Amino acid sequence: MGxxxxxxxxxxxxxxxxxxxxxxxVVAEVRMPGVTGFEMYEELVASGEGIPTVLIxxxxxxxxxxxxxxxxxxxCLGKPFA
Numbered sequence: 001m002g003x004x005x006x007x008x009x010x011x012x013x014x015x016x017x018x019x020x021x022x023x024x025x026v027v028a029e030v031r032m033p034g035v036t037g038f039e040m041y042e043e044l045v046a047s048g049e050g051i052p053t054v055l056i057x058x059x060x061x062x063x064x065x066x067x068x069x070x071x072x073x074x075x076c077l078g079k080p081f082a
Contacts, residue, residue, distance in 0.1 A: 011035035015043060023051050030057035030064065030076075041073055056081070 006023075008014040012034050014026070026044075028037040035043075037055045044051050052074045057064060060078030068076035 011037065011040035015040060020049070025074075026051050026053045028053065028055055030055050030059065038067065038071065038073075041071060045072070 006017075006019045008017065011028060011032050014020060014028075015035070026040075028040060030037040032040075037053075037057075041053045041055075044053070050072070054075045054077065055068055055073055056077045056079055058079045060076055065076050
């Protein structure tokens with residue numbers, strides 16, 4: 001589709017990267033080593049970078065989906081997904 005993508009070892013690597021400022025969308029796991037997907041998103045919002053974010057997780061219960069919706073996360077997808 002012509003999209004440019006970048007991958008990172010973890011959320012901290014993304015938050016410290018130069019690509020952070022040019023990201024149009026972030027897709028991240030909820031549970032990551034160190035900084036979680038929620039914590040990463042909260043840091044982006046706090047710094048004025050409300051980058052649209054999609055979280056993916058094996059643990060997509062109602063409480064996780066509600067937290068994502070309340071935080072302003074675009075979508076929370078449960079794994080596995082097609």
